[in-house]
Amino acid sequence: xxxxxxxxxxxxxxxxxxxxxxxxxxxxxxxxxxxxxxxxxxxxxxxxxxxxxxxxxxxxxxxxxxxxxxxxxxxxxxxxxxxxxxxxxxxxxxxxxxxxxxxxxxxxxxxxxxxxxxxxxxxxxxxxxxxxxxxxxxxxxxxxxxxxxxxxxxxxxxxxxxxxxxxxxxxxxxxxxxxxxxxxxxxxxxxxxxxxxxxxxxxxxxxxxxxxxxxxxxxxxxxxxxxxxxxxxxxxxxxxxxxxxxxxxxxxxxxxxxxxxxxxxxxxxxxxxxxxxxxxxxxxxxxxxxxxxxxxxxxxxxxxxxxxxxxxxxxxxxxxxxxxxxxxxxxxxxxxxxxxxxxxx
Amino acid sequence: xxxxxxxxxxxxxxxxxxxxxxxxxxxxxxxxxxxxxxxxxxxxxxxxxxxxxxxxxxxxxxxxxxxxxxxxxxxxxxxxxxxxxxxxxxxxxxxxxxxxxxxxxxxxxxxxxxxxxxxxxxxxxxxxxxxxxxxxxxxxxxxxxxxxxxxxxxxxxxxxxxxxxxxxxxxxxxxxxxxxxxxxxxxxxxxxxxxxxxxxxxxxxxxxxxxxxxxxxxxxxxxxxxxxxxxxxxxxxxxxxxxxxxxxxxxxxxxxxxxxxxxxxxxxxxxxxxxxxxxxxxxxxxxxxxxxxxxx
Numbered sequence: 001x002x003x004x005x006x007x008x009x010x011x012x013x014x015x016x017x018x019x020x021x022x023x024x025x026x027x028x029x030x031x032x033x034x035x036x037x038x039x040x041x042x043x044x045x046x047x048x049x050x051x052x053x054x055x056x057x058x059x060x061x062x063x064x065x066x067x068x069x070x071x072x073x074x075x076x077x078x079x080x081x082x083x084x085x086x087x088x089x090x091x092x093x094x095x096x097x098x099x100x101x102x103x104x105x106x107x108x109x110x111x112x113x114x115x116x117x118x119x120x121x122x123x124x125x126x127x128x129x130x131x132x133x134x135x136x137x138x139x140x141x142x143x144x145x146x147x148x149x150x151x152x153x154x155x156x157x158x159x160x161x162x163x164x165x166x167x168x169x170x171x172x173x174x175x176x177x178x179x180x181x182x183x184x185x186x187x188x189x190x191x192x193x194x195x196x197x198x199x200x201x202x203x204x205x206x207x208x209x210x211x212x213x214x215x216x217x218x219x220x221x222x223x224x225x226x227x228x229x230x231x232x233x234x235x236x237x238x239x240x241x242x243x244x245x246x247x248x249x250x251x252x253x254x255x256x257x258x259x260x261x262x263x264x265x266x267x268x269x270x271x272x273x274x275x276x277x278x279x280x281x282x283x284x285x286x287x288x289x290x291x292x293x294x295x296x297x298x299x300x301x302x303x304x305x306x307x308x309x310x311x312x313x314x315x316x317x318x319x320x321x322x323x324x325x326x327x328x329x330x331x332x333x334x335x336x337x338x339x340x341x342x343x344x345x
Numbered sequence: 346x347x348x349x350x351x352x353x354x355x356x357x358x359x360x361x362x363x364x365x366x367x368x369x370x371x372x373x374x375x376x377x378x379x380x381x382x383x384x385x386x387x388x389x390x391x392x393x394x395x396x397x398x399x400x401x402x403x404x405x406x407x408x409x410x411x412x413x414x415x416x417x418x419x420x421x422x423x424x425x426x427x428x429x430x431x432x433x434x435x436x437x438x439x440x441x442x443x444x445x446x447x448x449x450x451x452x453x454x455x456x457x458x459x460x461x462x463x464x465x466x467x468x469x470x471x472x473x474x475x476x477x478x479x480x481x482x483x484x485x486x487x488x489x490x491x492x493x494x495x496x497x498x499x500x501x502x503x504x505x506x507x508x509x510x511x512x513x514x515x516x517x518x519x520x521x522x523x524x525x526x527x528x529x530x531x532x533x534x535x536x537x538x539x540x541x542x543x544x545x546x547x548x549x550x551x552x553x554x555x556x557x558x559x560x561x562x563x564x565x566x567x568x569x570x571x572x573x574x575x576x577x578x579x580x581x582x583x584x585x586x587x588x589x590x591x592x593x594x595x596x597x598x599x600x601x602x603x604x605x606x607x608x609x610x611x612x613x614x615x616x617x618x619x620x621x622x623x624x625x626x627x628x629x630x631x632x633x634x635x636x637x638x639x640x641x
Contacts, residue, residue: 025444029451077431129617135624138376138431139569143613146559150610272435279432312456314446314554321439325418328433329426 043304044297058296067246080141082271088248091118119248127240186258374509381561382441387541
């Protein structure tokens with residue numbers, strides 16, 4: 001238990017350190033850092049309607065981040081959440097286009113299935129390559145992100161192109177209004193319900209099933225798990241597929257929820273933020289839920305900053321990046337300090 | 346024919362410099378996913394430096410110093426704080442993209458592109474059609490050759506490879522792997538600064554937000570595809586540039602009939618195939634699991 005508290009404390013210290021570092025940099029760049037931090041907190045949580053906006057960003061991020069956590073736990077460095085998210089959204093958009101006209105009660109579940117299958121498929125091939133031929137999954141999933149990005153450009157400017165659309169960004173035809181699960185603000189009981197179900201199911205999977213326990217063990221010591229008779233490649237492939245399926249689910253939610261269509265290059269930071277959330281939360285499901293709200297708040301503040309503090313939205317990207325830079329640090333010195341602090345209490 | 350060669354040289358040269366930076370980091374055992382961020386810092390600093398000092402040499406010095414500083418930050422985080430190189434590198438990339446956007450906005454008060462009065466010096470009319478190319482294009486073959494000498498034919502290169510592949514063995518014969526990685530990342534910083542400068546000032550003369558548009562990651566893919574050999578990786582970078590140029594050419598000739606996004610996907614598919622093949626053959630793979638340094 002104390003180790004877990006220490007791990008959380010360490011993460012919080014690095015997040016706080018990154019925020020202070022950013023504040024110093026912004027101060028030097030000629031912005032008022034204190035005003036900026038106030039604006040971030042205000043825009044994320046305090047302003048009227050801010051909590052709803054933060055949740056709107058937090059819920060899809062949470063779903064993807066839980067999936068990322070599952071593959072990281074099993075020892076696979078799947079950094080392809082962005083691509084799996086895109087392919088999920090693309091598959092769902094195709095399904096929505098094919099099913100146009102069918103009653104929502106039939107169509108919506110099928111669209112969800114298509115999105116989940118799309119995300120899972122985009123995680124399946126790096127998983128197969130990794131487990132069958134030992135191909136490094138960091139590279140394959142990274143390349144998968146670019147391929148999915150190009151596929152998104154192609155699909156939204158080609159097969160699914162909105163003929164009425166104009167402007168620089170290609171976008172697909174809007175989804176049938178009957179299929180939407182939220183308005184463009186992006187928060188509805190359906191989405192909250194899906195997130196809660198995913199959270200509970202994944203918590204049970206990780207903590208209360210032999211799969212979860214074995215997969216976590218496999219991440220630490222694959223040889224031991226193999227000697228105990230577990231099928232390592234089944235565990236690994238399932239972890240890849242589950243993480244991809246969840247990213248695909250998040251993509252479907254973004255399609256049927258707030259966005260209503262796919263646009264080339266939409267939500268480009270989704271996967272990266274989800275990886276950050278999983279790492280800050282130390283890969284625990286409950287932690288992921290809490291950390292998602294923090295990063296959802298940052299994402300929502302990004303839209304608010306330019307208006308309030310005269311700061312470019314890039315400021316939030318910089319905060320996220322600074323957290324990424326430090327979050328995996330395992331400084332011995334800091335651990336010693338934390339242990340000393342724990343003893344003094 | 347000349348114009349397509351010029352187009353390929355123009356788009357390929359920035360990629361080659363950044364790829365070489367990735368190669369030297371890879372030899373030292375560091376998976377450098379911060380290349381994208383370093384490149385955009387180099388591009389932004391060159392253009393702003395030219396505007397500030399009216400001197401190309403001063404601008405490239407400023408860009409190099411900034412990129413070295415950013416590389417040293419990455420080294421500090423992964424070596425001293427023992428952070429995961431891949432996540433830290435992605436963080437550095439985010440810092441570069443966001444930081445340059447913020448810098449432009451805080452100096453000029455808008456997100457518009459920033460145009461410099463002049464760019465990288467050109468070769469001049471003595472070279473005929475090729476006179477429009479910058480001096481960095483002409484220097485590129487020599488830099489590639491120098492990197493090959495440094496990495497494959499020098500004592501330093503051997504020590505660097507030892508630090509990357511067998512840090513413990515390296516330490517056993519009195520090499521300090523941490524210091525070797527610092528040197529490698531610093532040299533990579535200079536190369537990224539040149540790559541960024543060539544991108545922003547080689548044929549264009551402006552800096553736009555996010556103008557690297559994934560070239561740093563493409564360079565990383567070229568490092569892997571080229572098995573972290575300086576010449577192999579250079580060829581891989583040119584393969585990417587040729588695929589890109591052909592994609593644009595195909596679109597100009599056939600309009601929308603050939604989906605050029607799919608042609609652009611070729612380099613990435615080729616990289617996946619290359620990594621799969623090298624995994625099959627049991628070659629390469631110089632980093633530990635999760636891209637961690639091998640002595641941690």
